[in-house]
Amino acid sequence: MLKSYCLRSGRQTGAQKAAYNALYPCFCLPFSQSALNFAAVFGNANPVVCEIGFGMGGATAAIAESNPKVNYLGVEVFKAGIGKLLWEIQNRMLKNVRIIEADAAQVFEFMIENESLSGIHVFFPDPWPKKRHHKRRLLQRPFTDTLAQKLKKEGYLYMVTDWEDYAQHALSELNQTVLLNNEFSFFAPPAQWRPQTRFERKGLLKQHKIFELYFKRRA
Numbered sequence: 001m002l003k004s005y006c007l008r009s010g011r012q013t014g015a016q017k018a019a020y021n022a023l024y025p026c027f028c029l030p031f032s033q034s035a036l037n038f039a040a041v042f043g044n045a046n047p048v049v050c051e052i053g054f055g056m057g058g059a060t061a062a063i064a065e066s067n068p069k070v071n072y073l074g075v076e077v078f079k080a081g082i083g084k085l086l087w088e089i090q091n092r093m094l095k096n097v098r099i100i101e102a103d104a105a106q107v108f109e110f111m112i113e114n115e116s117l118s119g120i121h122v123f124f125p126d127p128w129p130k131k132r133h134h135k136r137r138l139l140q141r142p143f144t145d146t147l148a149q150k151l152k153k154e155g156y157l158y159m160v161t162d163w164e165d166y167a168q169h170a171l172s173e174l175n176q177t178v179l180l181n182n183e184f185s186f187f188a189p190p191a192q193w194r195p196q197t198r199f200e201r202k203g204l205l206k207q208h209k210i211f212e213l214y215f216k217r218r219a
């Protein structure tokens with residue numbers, strides 16, 4: 001699979017760097033080619049939701065704080081964002097968040113067991129708007145087949161984007177992902193549980209519309 005990201009060079013602030021150095025060993029899991037045991041990682045048997053590409057992690061931290069009985073596994077490649085989410089974990093005293101600093105394609109191939117996740121969140125994935133770059137988009141087959149395999153029966157995949165063309169493309173790809181079922185006939189209504197994200201604010205400033213997709217793994 002082609003890389004779905006371009007490593008952003010955004011420099012870590014002092015606080016992000018300090019959080020990264022001090023907290024990485026406590027809350028980050030090194031990439032490995034063996035599957036994670038979620039009960040051992042989180043110290044409980046609560047459901048696990050994985051977020052791909054949490055950016056600066058503001059929405060991740062807010063959702064985790066509101067849902068202490070759910071475990072959140074964030075996957076991101078952007079160091080400054082990882083430092084920021086680690087800072088949030090400490091600041092909000094979150095016990096239910098872990099982070100993997102790696103490409104989600106690799107993480108899902110090696111580290112996530114089949115039928116182990118209760119949900120997958122993808123908030124405002126990189127849109128790759130040029131046609132020649134569409135192949136880099138994260139939410140397309142065969143990766144959506146892999147994502148679906150990792151969901152428990154009835155587990156959900158939720159995606160939101162401010163790029164209409166990507167929304168249509170992802171809708172078509174997810175509709176063709178055999179293990180998934182669209183819970184709505186087209187796009188989903190706005191999710192009340194999701195805090196606004198940084199990239200959502202950027203999109204809204206450009207007058208973009210927001211498109212949400214909500215699929216469940218077939219029972």
Ligand SMILES: C[S@@+](CC[C@H](N)C(=O)[O-])C[C@H]1O[C@@H](n2cnc3c(N)ncnc32)[C@H](O)[C@@H]1O
Pocket residue numbers: 003004005052053054055056075076077078081102103104105122123124125126127138197198199200
């Ligand atoms: C457009 S930003 C959105 C960030 C955040 N979700 C938000 O809404 O503000 C997309 C993020 O996904 C991350 N990303 C893209 N592809 C990824 C991959 N394959 N694995 C991990 N992270 C990825 C990028 O590093 C970037 O931080």
